[in-house]
Amino acid sequence: MKPLLEVRGLTKLFGEGCDHCLPGGVAADEGNRCSRCGTVVGCGGVSLEVYPGEVLGVVGESGSGKSTLVRLIHFEYDATAGEVYLNNGQDAPRQNLLEASSFRRRQVRSRAMGIVYQNPTLGLRMQVSSGGNIAEKLLAAGWRNVSEIRRRAADLLRRTEIPVERMDEPPVNFSGGMQQRVQIAKALSNNPQVLLLDEVTTGLDLSVQARVLDLIRSLQRELGIAMIVVSHDLGVIRLLCQRTLVMRHGRVVESGLTDQVFEDPQHGYTQLLVSSQL
Amino acid sequence: MLDVRNLSKTFTLHILGGKVIEGFSGVSFRVTPGEFLGLAGRSGSGKSSVLKCIYGTYLPTTGETWFDSARCGRVNLASCAEQTILQVRNSEMGYVSQFLRVIPRVAAVDVVAEPLLRLGEDPAEARRRASALLERLKIPAKLHDTYPATFSGGEQQRINIARAVIWEPRLLLLDEPTASLDRESQDIVLGLLRELKRKGTSMIGIFHDRASMEAIADRVLEMSNGNREHGPH
Numbered sequence: 001m002k003p004l005l006e007v008r009g010l011t012k013l014f015g016e017g018c019d020h021c022l023p024g025g026v027a028a029d030e031g032n033r034c035s036r037c038g039t040v041v042g043c044g045g046v047s048l049e050v051y052p053g054e055v056l057g058v059v060g061e062s063g064s065g066k067s068t069l070v071r072l073i074h075f076e077y078d079a080t081a082g083e084v085y086l087n088n089g090q091d092a093p094r095q096n097l098l099e100a101s102s103f104r105r106r107q108v109r110s111r112a113m114g115i116v117y118q119n120p121t122l123g124l125r126m127q128v129s130s131g132g133n134i135a136e137k138l139l140a141a142g143w144r145n146v147s148e149i150r151r152r153a154a155d156l157l158r159r160t161e162i163p164v165e166r167m168d169e170p171p172v173n174f175s176g177g178m179q180q181r182v183q184i185a186k187a188l189s190n191n192p193q194v195l196l197l198d199e200v201t202t203g204l205d206l207s208v209q210a211r212v213l214d215l216i217r218s219l220q221r222e223l224g225i226a227m228i229v230v231s232h233d234l235g236v237i238r239l240l241c242q243r244t245l246v247m248r249h250g251r252v253v254e255s256g257l258t259d260q261v262f263e264d265p266q267h268g269y270t271q272l273l274v275s276s277q278l
Numbered sequence: 279m280l281d282v283r284n285l286s287k288t289f290t291l292h293i294l295g296g297k298v299i300e301g302f303s304g305v306s307f308r309v310t311p312g313e314f315l316g317l318a319g320r321s322g323s324g325k326s327s328v329l330k331c332i333y334g335t336y337l338p339t340t341g342e343t344w345f346d347s348a349r350c351g352r353v354n355l356a357s358c359a360e361q362t363i364l365q366v367r368n369s370e371m372g373y374v375s376q377f378l379r380v381i382p383r384v385a386a387v388d389v390v391a392e393p394l395l396r397l398g399e400d401p402a403e404a405r406r407r408a409s410a411l412l413e414r415l416k417i418p419a420k421l422h423d424t425y426p427a428t429f430s431g432g433e434q435q436r437i438n439i440a441r442a443v444i445w446e447p448r449l450l451l452l453d454e455p456t457a458s459l460d461r462e463s464q465d466i467v468l469g470l471l472r473e474l475k476r477k478g479t480s481m482i483g484i485f486h487d488r489a490s491m492e493a494i495a496d497r498v499l500e501m502s503n504g505n506r507e508h509g510p511h
Contacts, residue, residue: 001361051361214383239382242364257334257360264336268292275293 002087003049004226005194010046010072010082012250015039023081025250032065032249041250042068046082048245048252050194053224057241057258059234059273065250066230067118070196073228074115075105088112088193110140114187118199120179123186124171130157130182131167134189141190156185160215177208184215188223195227201236213239234277238262246270279480280309280332280449285341285356287327301327305341307499309449314471314481316491319501325484328501329451331356332482333373334363345371348448368396372447376454378434380427386412386437387422393445411440415466431458436467443470450474452483456490468494 013025020026021034025041032041043065050056058066072079075097083096086108097105117123124133134153135143143149154164160181162174171179180200187195197216201209213236220227220240229240237244237258244261246254246269254267265271287301302324309315317325330336332343334355343355349369350362367373372393381389390408395401409422415436421429426437435458442450452471456464464487471494475481485491491498 210383243360256337257363259335260337263330264289266290266337271291271293 001051004052004054004087005048005050005073005228006083006085006087007046007048007073008083008085010043010069010084011080012042012068012072012077013039013080014042028249028251028253032063041065042077043072043079044250046245046247046250046252048255050226050228052226054243055220055227055229055241057237057244058228058230058247059232059237059244060247061232061273064247066232066247067198068250069247070115070198070228070230073194074113074196075109086112086193106140110137111142111190112193113196114190114192114194115196116180116183116187116198116200118202120171120176120183123183124179126172127170129168129170130162130174130185133171133182134186137186137189152189153185156189157182159188159219160185161211175208177204177212180204180208180212181215184212184219188219188225191223193226195225196230197227198230199232200229201233202231216240234262234274246273279311279313279346280482281342281344282307282328282332283342283344285328285331285343286339287324287331287336288339301336302501303340305499305501309480309482311448311480312475312478313497314475314483314495316495316498317482317484317501318488318491318498323501325501326453329373329453329482329484333371333451334367335373345449370448371451372442372445372449373451374438374442374453374455376435376457378426378438380425380434382427383425385423386417386426386429389426389437390440390444393441397445408440408444411444412437414470415440416463432460432463435459436463439467439470443474446474446477446479448479450479450481452481452485454484454486457486464490 011024015038017039018037020036021039025044026034046069060066071077073084079098082098084098085094086097097108131150131153134156135149138149138152154167157167158164162178162181171182201212231237241258244258245252246261248269254261254270261270262274265274283306285305286303289299289301291297305328307315317328319325327336331338332355338356341356344352345355346352347366347370349365353362355363387405387408390412391404394404412422417433417436426434439455456467468490
């Protein structure tokens with residue numbers, strides 16, 4: 001089986017870099033900030049694969065580079081180095097998307113990817129109607145017929161348990177859990193091949209968290225979408241993911257089957273993380 | 279079917295200053311199709327760790343575990359790709375621990391039917407078979423549509439076993455599957471395992487109760503003093 005998404009040596013440095021820390025940023029054992037020039041390693045040489053229908057977890061403490069990784073894959077930041085391939089069978093020549101034109105990257109993002117952020121204000125226009133938010137993504141993916149767009153938006157909102165009669169209301173009127181579900185509806189609208197979930201349940205009440213997690217689980221089962229799930233909540237990762245990467249200081253310190261990473265962690269940091277669980 | 283060679287496991291606890299704990303060492307055995315191998319030995323002799331090393335939950339420190347996979351050919355589970363282990367787990371190798379890891383907010387019947395759905399069974403048929411199996415394990419019908427999180431220990435254990443046997447894996451690893459069951463339930467479970475064995479499932483099992491083990495095992499491997507083999511019975 002071929003991976004759907006392949007990432008090789010993905011690196012993002014925030015700062016100019018200097019002789020001490022270039023080319024790849026400071027050494028991992030020094031942390032993630034160069035002591036001479038202050039350059040921060042957001043992501044240092046991360047490689048991963050996501051297979052069709054697979055859910056890959058990314059865990060690590062705040063500042064470990066989890067979100068940076070996801071946003072690099074979503075082409076929101078310019079990577080310092082690395083390669084990203086999407087093998088979706090649609091385009092014959094295999095191309096490192098980080099070297100592709102910005103038009104091509106936007107196209108891949110609009111047609112093949114979806115993202116849900118921890119903070120709904122990043123993923124939604126809060127003053128625009130919920131249906132309008134979904135329409136925006138559909139337009140980017142090439143939809144043109146207004147009544148079809150409206151029907152699709154209503155379907156998605158129903159699927160994510162938002163009352164359809166509220167589809168013309170802006171998300172600013174909604175609770176945090178509802179906003180998260182509108183974000184999920186929007187992310188799913190283009191039938192993405194890869195869904196990126198960045199701390200989607202963080203900050204929600206337990207019962208609301210449970211509803212969002214159940215929704216993600218059932219969507220995954222029905223649609224078989226490949227996902228990257230970023231969370232510092234080990235329970236979320238354990239529930240959703242078959243394989244897991246552990247990040248620290250912008251690097252992957254350990255990866256493996258989720259049960260193996262949690263029950264037989266090899267790296268000192270993972271051992272600390274697992275033993276810190278309540 | 280399964281050929282385990284010189285398997286050993288040591289744990290290095292970096293957060294305790296690199297303390298090293300030996301789980302077990304030098305374990306070798308073979309299991310043929312339809313054979314039941316019992317693992318015996320004192321608490322702490324590494325029986326569960328052997329099963330976890332085969333299943334891939336633990337990374338073996340040394341050794342090989344060759345499995346004749348119907349899907350992936352002959353593979354060394356100790357060193358193959360993660361994707362291969364996942365495929366083998368999804369279609370051929372099951373594992374039952376003494377604890378139910380409940381999937382939250384999923385009804386008992388769906389917990390049990392899930393492996394069948396994964397293999398492409400029709401949802402209505404999968405639920406029907408799951409329900410029938412739960413009946414056989416004496417889980418009252420009124421509980422089938424409720425969440426197992428609130429079930430008693432013995433009920434949870436039976437859900438766990440039902441989920442593991444319903445899809446008739448080719449290799450089944452059993453870690454004290456009858457630990458919290460009464461005599462009657464134990465006998466039902468042993469009956470199910472015998473049926474599975476007749477259909478060709480190979481099993482490696484740990485039982486706290488020697489009588490249960492001897493009732494079903496073809497051979498028993500003693501773990502306490504290294505790796506001595508007993509049997510056949």
